[in-house]
Amino acid sequence: MSTNVENTPRVNRQFLLASRPVGDIKESDFEYKEAPVPTPSQGEALVRNLYLSLDPTNRIWMSDMVQYMPPVELGEVMRGVAIGVVEESKNLFLKPGDIVTGLLGWQDYALLKENQANFVTKINPPLPDPLFAAVGPLGVTGVTAYFGLLEIGQPKPGETVVVSAAAGAVGSVVGQIAKIKGCHVVGITSSDEKCQWLTSVGFDAAINYKTTDLNSALTNACPNGVDIYFDNVGGSILDTVMSHLNLFARIPLCGLISTYNSTEPVPGPYNFGLVLMKRLRIQGFIVSDYHNRWHEAIKDIGEWMKQGKIKQEYEIVEGLEKAPKEIMKLFNANKIGKLIIKIV
Amino acid sequence: MSTNVENTPRVNRQFLLASRPVGDIKESDFEYKEAPVPTPSQGEALVRNLYLSLDPTNRIWMSDMVQYMPPVELGEVMRGVAIGVVEESKNLFLKPGDIVTGLLGWQDYALLKENQANFVTKINPPLPDPLFAAVGPLGVTGVTAYFGLLEIGQPKPGETVVVSAAAGAVGSVVGQIAKIKGCHVVGITSSDEKCQWLTSVGFDAAINYKTTDLNSALTNACPNGVDIYFDNVGGSILDTVMSHLNLFARIPLCGLISTYNSTEPVPGPYNFGLVLMKRLRIQGFIVSDYHNRWHEAIKDIGEWMKQGKIKQEYEIVEGLEKAPKEIMKLFNANKIGKLIIKIV
Incomplete structure (x- = not known):
């Protein structure tokens, strides 16, 4: 797994929530935007996203119905679980090269504020193979x-x-x-x-x-x-x-x-x-709800995977730009296993 | 509490389920019948009912929808929880004068078959005061x-x-x-x-x-x-x-x-x-579902009642013949506390 720093895009590609879906999600519910790559201030860290997890619960976040988290605001970067690498850090708990997972959003770069550093989980080596298992069976x-x-x-x-x-x-x-x-x-x-x-x-x-x-x-x-x-x-x-x-x-x-x-x-x-x-x-x-018991699950599932008792299929789609279209697959029953966007 | 043996009716008045209610219960869903007072054979016991409990769940038993017990069959004595006194016994576990509660039915007399003796619970002295609390807060x-x-x-x-x-x-x-x-x-x-x-x-x-x-x-x-x-x-x-x-x-x-x-x-x-x-x-x-933990509840509730922390209102209606009409009160929200038929 290379962090490909030399290929870093100069802009931060983002998908914002443009409208709340009525019925099925449409591509036009998202708005594409190119923002400058942010620079971390004291206490902050810059994460470059590698893999974006697409999940049915994303649809809940797009609506304004009663839900288990605040809805994504219109004009806000679409919320999503992703895996990323820390590129630059002025935060005590994160250092460049750390691999993290959390609500990093539908974008190339996430700027973690000081009080957000604990919204991400650091994945300690040995890293899972494949890495994207960290948003699947090991996530x-x-x-x-x-x-x-x-x-x-x-x-x-x-x-x-x-x-x-x-x-x-x-x-x-x-x-x-x-x-x-x-x-x-x-x-x-x-x-x-x-x-x-x-x-x-x-x-x-x-x-x-x-x-x-x-x-x-x-x-x-x-x-x-x-x-x-x-x-x-x-x-x-x-x-x-x-x-x-x-x-x-x-x-x-x-x-x-x-x-x-x-x-x-x-x-x-x-x-x-x-x-x-x-x-x-x-x-x-x-x-x-099980945030503080996460490690119990990962330990057992990791062991079962090693023993060949748990298998997982993945569908890896390359290109952040594909996310607004790919997410619909979750609702038309057209896939096996875990759907992941490889952010390139 | 007298068992009034001298007033024992010569017949066993019974209400049978005549038809399954469609919508609200009607009096005509029950059929009145006078049967001979049964004589217990070896292993059996004869119970004279004193109080009949009317409960919303009776309505469930009258229907043939999926339910938690077999429905009452058409022509069968209507099922109901009652308190009774054992009048005659050829059963090892019950003796004349015992006060029991259980599914004794809408009738003056219940004949407990040998294998049904454990469908009733013996109420050991000191008896609750009033006795009918045994189908209310103490039941x-x-x-x-x-x-x-x-x-x-x-x-x-x-x-x-x-x-x-x-x-x-x-x-x-x-x-x-x-x-x-x-x-x-x-x-x-x-x-x-x-x-x-x-x-x-x-x-x-x-x-x-x-x-x-x-x-x-x-x-x-x-x-x-x-x-x-x-x-x-x-x-x-x-x-x-x-x-x-x-x-x-x-x-x-x-x-x-x-x-x-x-x-x-x-x-x-x-x-x-x-x-x-x-x-x-x-x-x-x-x-x-809590049959084998019944005593835990009775012990605590009895204590709380003694301390005046739990109060219960009762509506006691005299006459088994009133049951088919009185049961409707449960569904028109027209009572406070526990509705009980005193069987006289």
Whole structure:
């Protein structure tokens, strides 16, 4: 991994939030801008971004609905998790060459203010290989999968775990951890290709909900019912899985991607009475809630990856300028694994 | 308390389930029958019912929707929790004069089969005073309040607890336990009379949702937001309270009385995305889940009642024949405290 200082662009390319999406994201919701590369003052550090993570939660940040962080302001640099290298530092905790990850934004350069240095996490050597795993299984999506499944889901050996958006960056790790924990694991996804990939990484079954009757497919794939439904999507898939849940089943609610582009609030499960009758637990969570336990997840997942028990696919797209178009892929179900922009 | 053996009717008056209600319960959903008083065989015991508890969950048992117990069959004696006295016993564990509580049904006499003796709980002397507290705060409704609030809700001192159907048998005990635990407690109910009663037993505030704008009333009554919403009703009140919940708030889902008479499945909260954004926990429970910890609740509640920290109102209606009409009171919000039929 070279930091390519000699190729540093003279300008700081940025994408600002130009408008709040109505329904699907459009490229015109972002505005391209070339700003000067900032110079750090006392206490500040300059980070050059290397990889930008594209995540469904980006859509939440673009809206002004009630959410778990303040929304991105119009005219502000689009928020995004990235990996970068410190190029210049007047901050005590960061030195040139340090590799950091955090909310560095959709831009070539992030200027970390003195009080923002702890918004980034330093990645200590040995660096992950590939480095961009630090925004995948060894970063935000892996940690999401880990705590959502293990802390909220509380899987026990022999239980059945169903995960939606199973071929995605989070879902695929959820299923593989559930297998490590001795569960029967079924993934719901949107193409036969993804189904094949899921069973190749150890899922007991995978259902293409676009070509199959989900209800009868779940009956076949989950003969003992469902104990944990790790939900990334919400909507009608949640409704269908609800009717397969066992007593005392848990629903770690990680995402509601099917509803993010909705222009109206989306109601909860069609038959909400089941929550009472089956004594279900539905619990929302955000990975940042586990910020101070991050290392636990990374340690375990790193070990499992070394043992070949967790695999991850990546789609690496070169060019920051592609981000406004590529992000739409997250919503049209057109990828396997983790989507990352290589900033060149 | 006299067992009035000399007044024992010669017949066993029973109400059978005649039809499954569509919408509201009608008296014609029950069929009156006079059966012979049964004679216990080896292993069996005959119980004469004294008090019949009427509870919103009775409505669930009358339907054939997915539920937490098998529905009452058409033509079967209506299921109900009651207190009775053992009149005759050929069972090792029960002797004449024992006071028991359990699913004894809408009838004068229940014949306990050998394998049903453990469906009832023997109430050991000293008996509660009044005895019918054993189906109230010292029985099913008190235990429901206790575990729902303390185990599912996990209240911490200084937190704000909101409870719906607050003047009911469960809600009123929830609020009083929450006060004992140092919480700020707000009840939602349906009349000014009930509001006055709630503040008289220690609620910090009570809201008549029929005459007040619930949203602004909650803003006033819960200046620090809501940490626990103990929900007995579901529907639009749940929707409104949702927007007042703090991060990591808990919703012990105890009942959905606003929806039981609905003829269609009722969807979950209007803005389900809040579960994710606010990391809410919604958890259904049924008191029987805590069967083997029943004594913990009774011990604490009994102590609190002795100390005058928990008060309960009762509405005692004389005559088994009134049950089919009285049960409707549970759904038209027309009572304070616990509704009980005295079987005479």
